[in-house]
Amino acid sequence: xxxxxxxxxxxxxxxxxxxxYAEEFLTFTLGDEEYAIDILKVQEIRGxxxxxxxxxxxxxxxxxxxxxxxxxxIIDLRIKFRLGRAEYNQFTVVIILxxxxxxxxxxxxxxxxxxxxxxxxxxxxxxxxxxTNTDHITGIGxxxxxxxxxxxxxxxxxxxxxxLTGDGALQ
Amino acid sequence: MTIDMSxxxxxxxxxxxxxxxxxxxxxxxxxxxxxxxEDLNAIFRAAHSIKGSSGTFGFSDMADxxxxxxxxxxxxxxxxxxxxxxxxxASLVAGDVLKNLLAAHRGEExxxxxxxxxxxxxxxxLCAAMEPGVVTSAAESKESGSASPQVSRxxxxxxxxxxxxxxxxxxxxxxxESDGIxxxxxxxxxxxxxxxxxIDGNISAEKLSSLMEFVAxxxxxxxxxxxxxxxxESAYGFxxxxxxVSDGQSNGESNSPSEASDQSxxxxxxxxxxxxxxxxxxxxxxxxxYGFFDSIVVEPSYSNELKATADLPRETLNAGQSxxxxxxxxxxxxxxxxxxxxxxxxxxxKKISQERxxxxxxxxxxxxxxxxxVSVDKVDQMINLVGELVITQxxxxxxxxxxxxxxxxxxxxxxxxxxxxxxxxxxxVMSIRMLPISVVFxxxxxxxxxxxxxxxxxxxxxxxxxxxxxxxxxxxxxxDPLTHLVRNSLDHGIEMPEKRKAAGKSETGTITLRASHxxxxxxxxxxxxxxxxxxxxxxxxxxxxxxxxxxxxxDSEVWQLIxxxxxxxxxxxxxxxxxxxxxxxxxxxxxAMGGKVEIESVFGVGTRMTVRLPLTLAILxxxxxxxxxxxxxxxxxxxxxxxxxxxxxIRTMAGSESVIQVRGEYLPVIPLxxxxxxxxxxxxxxxxxxxxxxxDGSKAALFVDGLLGQHQVVIKSLEANFRRVQGISGxxxxxxxxxxxxxxxxxxxAMARGLRAAA
Numbered sequence: 001x002x003x004x005x006x007x008x009x010x011x012x013x014x015x016x017x018x019x020x021y022a023e024e025f026l027t028f029t030l031g032d033e034e035y036a037i038d039i040l041k042v043q044e045i046r047g048x049x050x051x052x053x054x055x056x057x058x059x060x061x062x063x064x065x066x067x068x069x070x071x072x073x074i075i076d077l078r079i080k081f082r083l084g085r086a087e088y089n090q091f092t093v094v095i096i097l098x099x100x101x102x103x104x105x106x107x108x109x110x111x112x113x114x115x116x117x118x119x120x121x122x123x124x125x126x127x128x129x130x131x132t133n134t135d136h137i138t139g140i141g142x143x144x145x146x147x148x149x150x151x152x153x154x155x156x157x158x159x160x161x162x163x164l165t166g167d168g169a170l171q
Numbered sequence: 172m173t174i175d176m177s178x179x180x181x182x183x184x185x186x187x188x189x190x191x192x193x194x195x196x197x198x199x200x201x202x203x204x205x206x207x208x209e210d211l212n213a214i215f216r217a218a219h220s221i222k223g224s225s226g227t228f229g230f231s232d233m234a235d236x237x238x239x240x241x242x243x244x245x246x247x248x249x250x251x252x253x254x255x256x257x258x259x260x261a262s263l264v265a266g267d268v269l270k271n272l273l274a275a276h277r278g279e280e281x282x283x284x285x286x287x288x289x290x291x292x293x294x295x296x297l298c299a300a301m302e303p304g305v306v307t308s309a310a311e312s313k314e315s316g317s318a319s320p321q322v323s324r325x326x327x328x329x330x331x332x333x334x335x336x337x338x339x340x341x342x343x344x345x346x347x348e349s350d351g352i353x354x355x356x357x358x359x360x361x362x363x364x365x366x367x368x369x370i371d372g373n374i375s376a377e378k379l380s381s382l383m384e385f386v387a388x389x390x391x392x393x394x395x396x397x398x399x400x401x402x403x404e405s406a407y408g409f410x411x412x413x414x415x416v417s418d419g420q421s422n423g424e425s426n427s428p429s430e431a432s433d434q435s436x437x438x439x440x441x442x443x444x445x446x447x448x449x450x451x452x453x454x455x456x457x458x459x460x461y462g463f464f465d466s467i468v469v470e471p472s473y474s475n476e477l478k479a480t481a482d483l484p485r486e487t488l489n490a491g492q493s494x495x496x497x498x499x500x501x502x503x504x505x506x507x508x509x510x511x512x513x514x515x516x517x518x519x520x521k522k523i524s525q526e527r528x529x530x531x532x533x534x535x536x537x538x539x540x541x542x543x544x545v546s547v548d549k550v551d552q553m554i555n556l557v558g559e560l561v562i563t564q565x566x567x568x569x570x571x572x573x574x575x576x577x578x579x580x581x582x583x584x585x586x587x588x589x590x591x592x593x594x595x596x597x598x599x600v601m602s603i604r605m606l607p608i609s610v611v612f613x614x615x616x617x618x619x620x621x622x623x624x625x626x627x628x629x630x631x632x633x634x635x636x637x638x639x640x641x642x643x644x645x646x647x648x649x650x651d652p653l654t655h656l657v658r659n660s661l662d663h664g665i666e667m668p669e670k671r672k673a674a675g676k677s678e679t680g681t682i683t684l685r686a687s688h689x690x691x692x693x694x695x696x697x698x699x700x701x702x703x704x705x706x707x708x709x710x711x712x713x714x715x716x717x718x719x720x721x722x723x724x725x726d727s728e729v730w731q732l733i734x735x736x737x738x739x740x741x742x743x744x745x746x747x748x749x750x751x752x753x754x755x756x757x758x759x760x761x762x763a764m765g766g767k768v769e770i771e772s773v774f775g776v777g778t779r780m781t782v783r784l785p786l787t788l789a790i791l792x793x794x795x796x797x798x799x800x801x802x803x804x805x806x807x808x809x810x811x812x813x814x815x816x817x818x819x820x821i822r823t824m825a826g827s828e829s830v831i832q833v834r835g836e837y838l839p840v841i842p843l844x845x846x847x848x849x850x851x852x853x854x855x856x857x858x859x860x861x862x863x864x865x866x867d868g869s870k871a872a873l874f875v876d877g878l879l880g881q882h883q884v885v886i887k888s889l890e891a892n893f894r895r896v897q898g899i900s901g902x903x904x905x906x907x908x909x910x911x912x913x914x915x916x917x918x919x920x921a922m923a924r925g926l927r928a929a930a
Contacts, residue, residue: 050909051910052801052802052902052909052910052911052912053800053801053848053849054893054896054899054912055846055847055848055849055896055898055899056847056848056896056897057896063910064889064893064902064910065910066904066908066909066910068559069555069556069558069559069562069887069904070555070887070891070892071887071888071889071891071892071893071902071910072892073892073893102891102892103892104892163894164893164894
């Protein structure tokens with residue numbers, strides 16, 4: 001299900017790119033960390049607006065907004081990953097994602113740029129012992145002295161921990 | 172199966188379902204004593220189309236059943252046999268079987284192959300039964316009541332040919348030896364040297380005429396039942412001139428046989444068409460009379476695409492030549508001027524259309540061509556976008572309201588123009604989703620027919636206001652509750668014929684379905700002139716079941732008792748009803764649609780159930796309320812009242828829980844801010860507002876900060892991008908563009924109960 005929607009055929013399950021492919025990523029920051037997601041999953045980027053809270057949901061689910069007539073849930077990744085301070089001002093950015101046929105907004109500290117990453121710029125993600133859930137991290141990208149954490153945003157959003165879907169993961 | 176192929180399947184499924192539905196409604200509307208040829212044709216065409224397309228797509232099981240059905244229908248429509256009620260039943264059952272098979276191909280149901288085989292056998296039997304009874308006229312077959320051959324008398328006329336021509340004795344001998352002929356009598360010779368015989372025998376007219384072929388000059392044989400001779404004369408007259416139209420048969424396929432082999436045939440000569448272009452059905456002689464009439468009806472190029480063809484009322488026909496002119500003329504009418512017909516015929520058509528309002532089916536066919544199939548998704552998307560437009564427009568309006576009307580006159584004018592246009596646009600877009608309620612009503616004749624037969628009751632179904640339109644989503648969901656109400660009326664309402672007679676009513680009961688618009692609601696009534704509800708019996712049953720009832724309850728309160736789960740006053744459980752499941756489900760389903768059911772009943776006179784529904788599922792009448800920083804919407808139909816409590820009204824119970832006394836009832840107080848965790852909410856019961864709500868029979872008071880106003884709100888799904896949230900049924904977008912959540916009252920009450928239980 002996840003794979004059928006995923007356009008990123010370049011990233012193989014083992015995290016390595018096929019030869020000759022370069023892919024575009026959107027990079028954003030959470031606290032001091034820099035993340036990169038597949039640009040094709042991004043629908044738009046907009047400012048943070050008033051959200052309507054939903055009772056009895058985890059604190060990282062900020063609520064829902066009206067995106068041109070569609071009700072879209074907003075998730076604060078800073079709270080979810082406990083990175084940076086969850087402040088909401090005119091600079092707060094929401095990335096509207098289109099994943100698994102759903103529209104979801106994520107709050108991040110800032111959006112940096114769109115970059116191309118070639119195969120040799122991507123390294124396999126290191127394995128961590130215990131606790132840390134790194135299922136959604138597909139690799140580490142290097143651009144100059146920047147380290148980018150590549151995440152499969154689709155898998156992340158569909159995961160049970162996000163509480164976005166009824167009971168647990170999407171299919 | 173490739174994707175492309177399955178797309179075609181979808182079209183087939185839809186079309187087949189449509190054909191089946193139209194076949195069923197036509198069958199039900201059919202008057203057995205006097206079937207309209209047009210209807211018979213339409214039924215046949217429906218079956219034929221199903222057979223054709225199911226064969227094409229390789230659904231051979233469907234094709235097999237339809238094939239037999241088609242064979243039978245074909246015979247009926249050609250007038251070879253009359254439709255009997257047995258055949259009608261069989262056709263209906265075949266329709267059901269086909270529906271099942273269709274559903275099976277769609278993967279929705281299990282295919283019932285046994286039923287399919289059974290109905291095929293039944294239809295084959297019926298077909299076989301009518302085989303020998305190729306009676307000469309529909310009228311006669313009705314009189315005889317069966318298609319089996321019996322001793323009948325025929326008048327035969329022919330011009331002899333070959334060796335027998337000179338020897339009558341040899342002919343008599345030949346005929347006498349033939350199977351099924353008991354007696355031959357020679358009559359006066361006809362005018363043009365034709366011989367006339369009177370033959371008695373157990374033989375069909377067709378067989379007889381083929382027998383006569385051996386001895387007659389080809390194409391000169393005319394066979395007709397002797398007792399019809401008179402009638403035939405007048406039937407002939409009809410073709411010759413209009414004055415003598417007396418034949419009651421309303422179709423153009425009457426195989427009026429002819430005894431009089433006279434010059435009147437000349438009228439049918441091709442020359443009389445007055446148009447070389449119009450399809451010429453040439454009648455050379457009497458013997459082809461059958462084929463000729465058949466061809467009028469069968470002519471596929473017409474019957475397939477045009478519903479109105481040869482069956483125009485006879486009165487409108489002039490002399491013989493227009494008897495044929497009419498056919499192409501009728502086609503011209505319905506095919507909107509695709510005139511391939513000579514002017515004289517077109518003129519005739521015009522005349523017909525003036526004399527009579529054009530046949531209804533033609534109008535229908537024309538309307539069908541003007542519609543397109545659009546997926547619901549596309550329409551919904553359009554509705555969404557228009558909703559968005561309306562909100563944007565409202566926002567613009569709001570920000571412009573502070574502007575100086577003198578300076579910004581033109582801008583403000585433009586904005587008010589925009590308001591009108593968006594409103595019109597919204598209305599017309601919403602109307603796309605609207606379907607007439609006849610879509611639902613058409614299934615009831617069948618329900619009533621089947622059930623009344625089963626119960627041995629006589630019931631007439633009347634439908635009014637079929638044109639009333641409501642949302643497609645509602646149509647789908649109202650069908651089952653309505654069916655239940657109709658069955659209920661039939662089973663419990665309408666009495667047995669004897670009982671009705673004894674009560675001074677007519678034996679036939681009437682169930683009336685009426686739909687109408689009333690102040691933004693759809694009102695559907697199911698009324699019967701049956702026994703009415705028995706107050707004492709209901710009260711008695713309620714007491715038996717331990718419900719709290721009293722004799723002082725008003726009638727409407729008593730009637731509401733029948734919606735209690737498991738409540739039944741039926742003396743015995745039958746196949747149809749009486750188990751007490753149903754009415755509570757009906758009420759629940761209708762409540763889920765935002766509607767309600769009311770009952771009025773007079774004992775001995777009848778019962779009327781009134782269902783009130785909102786116009787569409789997408790829009791809801793709601794009260795918006797403030798709780799802390801948040802705005803919520805409560806569906807209006809759950810709200811009983813709202814009040815500002817006086818300090819004495821609220822008591823605590825078991826320490827922490829509060830109850831409020833409203834008109835003698837103690838209701839639990841549910842502070843919404845607590846339930847939904849809202850900040851900055853009013854906690855003091857003396858300042859806020861209590862909203863008394865009722866759901867599934869239980870009441871509670873919701874404590875909120877204040878009421879904001881009453882709106883019609885467009886319901887948006889939370890689940891599309893998020894998930895279900897307990898206590899919330901959906902969301903909506905308010906005039907300022909913000910999202911407000913719609914409270915699911917039933918869920919909220921359950922949530923509050925859960926909290927209490929946990930505490």
